[in-house]
Amino acid sequence: MAEHLRCDVAVIGAGPAGLSAAVAAAGQGARVVIVDASPQAGGQIWRNDVRFGAPAAARALREQVMVSGAMVLSRHEVVAASGGQLLLNGDAGAATLEYGNLVLATGARELLLPFPGWTLPGVTGAGGAQALAKQGAPMQGRRVVLAGSGPLLLASAYTLKRHGAEVVGIHEQATRQQLHAFAAALWRWPAKVMQAVQLRTALAGVPYHCDSHVLRALGDARVEAVELQRGNRTQTIACDQLACGFGLVPNIELAQLLSCDLHAQGRHAAVRVDEFQRTSVAGIFAAGEACGIGGVDCATVEGSIAGLAAANASGAARRLFPRRARARHFAALLGEHFALGDAVRRLADADTLVCRCEDVRFSDLAGMHDARAIKLKTRCGMGPCQGRICGPALAEIVDLPRTGSRPPVFPVPLNVLAALHAGTPTDSSSGVMK
Numbered sequence: 410m411a412e413h414l415r416c417d418v419a420v421i422g423a424g425p426a427g428l429s430a431a432v433a434a435a436g437q438g439a440r441v442v443i444v445d446a447s448p449q450a451g452g453q454i455w456r457n458d459v460r461f462g463a464p465a466a467a468r469a470l471r472e473q474v475m476v477s478g479a480m481v482l483s484r485h486e487v488v489a490a491s492g493g494q495l496l497l498n499g500d501a502g503a504a505t506l507e508y509g510n511l512v513l514a515t516g517a518r519e520l521l522l523p524f525p526g527w528t529l530p531g532v533t534g535a536g537g538a539q540a541l542a543k544q545g546a547p548m549q550g551r552r553v554v555l556a557g558s559g560p561l562l563l564a565s566a567y568t569l570k571r572h573g574a575e576v577v578g579i580h581e582q583a584t585r586q587q588l589h590a591f592a593a594a595l596w597r598w599p600a601k602v603m604q605a606v607q608l609r610t611a612l613a614g615v616p617y618h619c620d621s622h623v624l625r626a627l628g629d630a631r632v633e634a635v636e637l638q639r640g641n642r643t644q645t646i647a648c649d650q651l652a653c654g655f656g657l658v659p660n661i662e663l664a665q666l667l668s669c670d671l672h673a674q675g676r677h678a679a680v681r682v683d684e685f686q687r688t689s690v691a692g693i694f695a696a697g698e699a700c701g702i703g704g705v706d707c708a709t710v711e712g713s714i715a716g717l718a719a720a721n722a723s724g725a726a727r728r729l730f731p732r733r734a735r736a737r738h739f740a741a742l743l744g745e746h747f748a749l750g751d752a753v754r755r756l757a758d759a760d761t762l763v764c765r766c767e768d769v770r771f772s773d774l775a776g777m778h779d780a781r782a783i784k785l786k787t788r789c790g791m792g793p794c795q796g797r798i799c800g801p802a803l804a805e806i807v808d809l810p811r812t813g814s815r816p817p818v819f820p821v822p823l824n825v826l827a828a829l830h831a832g833t834p835t836d837s838s839s840g841v842m843k
């Protein structure tokens with residue numbers, strides 16, 4: 410029989426937001442369980458690096474979680490939810506988790522925009538390339554081009570260089586004027602200025618171009634070169650890897666499943682929360698990038714507020730509001746100055762695959778503007794990723810509205826699904842909170 414767990418506060422996601430929420434709630438005496446699909450806590454920014462370990466901030470927060478008494482269930486995906494219970498799929502099979510309050514800290518994923526050649530081996534997201542390097546993929550001597558938009562390009566370039574890659578160039582789609590305006594506003598965040606200086610120093614010698622974007626990846630069996638638009642001229646650069654980062658999209662599937670209200674975030678959606686990080690559903694809170702792309706500082710403080718509020722410590726939560734306001738102000742600055750230009754939304758040609766799972770080409774969508782019709786006719790979004798990749802891409806390139814989410818959030822064996830409807834099993838001896 411599936412293991413059944415109970416807790417006062419369940420936290421989904423062990424990134425900066427989830428870990429902070431767990432520490433805050435446990436600090437108020439709540440029995441906390443954190444669930445995360447990854448093998449190790451840390452989320453995207455603090456993904457464990459097999460060669461260099463985790464940064465000091467991540468180690469410190471993990472340590473706080475350990476001493477807080479919160480229970481961490483790594484390698485467990487939350488795949489469905491029903492009547493105050495979550496269905497988890499882990500290494501040992503299904504488990505159910507019954508909670509008093511719930512904090513959704515499910516983070517964000519990369520926005521991948523289709524362009525000719527984007528499915529060639531050797532073409533990845535910028536964060537994907539970073540994750541590969543951290544997980545030990547050989548990078549020594551690989552010529553890597555980074556293209557897209559935002560600070561993740563720099564963070565990824567830093568990781569790749571640290572792992573021995575030759576970063577041939579970073580191509581930022583924002584214009585020089587946008588970058589100057591961003592730099593001019595940065596003085597209000599001295600710690601961010603310091604970080605930017607450190608990154609640029611570590612990347613000394615790596616060319617950084619603005620007003621530059623990818624046009625196509627070239628190669629037969631794998632990527633051999635990239636064609637770029639730089640201002641009003643094109644340029645072809647030889648490379649072994651092309652890492653493209655066009656920004657991030659909030660992971661809202663679980664919130665949708667739980668009927669939480671959403672709000673628009675550009676052409677995408679994020680979980681709507683009030684000042685205490687409460688969603689529209691009683692007892693469910695949300696924090697971090699699931700509520701909107703805000704970066705690590707925003708995620709951390711929102712997580713603390715959500716954890717405190719979920720443990721009924723609203724006074725302590727309120728004291729963190731000014732810190733959150735400052736972090737959100739910085740996030741808004743990033744969003745404004747690295748907004749995607751229309752040029753990167755027009756890269757796909759008729760033959761470009763827009764849905765990799767189901768081999769749907771851009772021309773297959775001709776004349777259709779309704780997500781349901783597209784699904785029925787082409788199977789676009791019906792493959793293993795369940796529209797996680799092609800959905801946001803189509804929202805950008807043809808303004809296709811987002812569709813709902815249905816269980817399971819991730820593909821699972823049928824016997825796992827059955828556990829949610831098998832009734833509440835007897836508590837197993839291990840891992841039971843009560």
Ligand SMILES: Cc1cc2nc3c(=O)[nH]c(=O)nc-3n(C[C@H](O)[C@H](O)[C@H](O)COP(=O)(O)OP(=O)(O)OC[C@H]3O[C@@H](n4cnc5c(N)ncnc54)[C@H](O)[C@@H]3O)c2cc1C
Nearest residue numbers: 422424425426446452453487515516536564697698704705
């Ligand atoms: C690929 C990638 C790389 C990034 N690299 C950097 C970087 O180098 N520097 C930087 O400043 N910012 C980076 N970011 C931005 C970064 O995500 C945020 O700044 C910060 O990590 C957000 O914290 P969070 O806690 O909101 O979400 P995350 O850190 O994304 O954590 C969310 C966690 O939720 C888990 N999760 C989601 N859904 C489920 C589910 N259904 N079941 C179980 N677990 C689930 C995920 O496994 C993940 O660990 C990156 C983002 C991405 C997508």
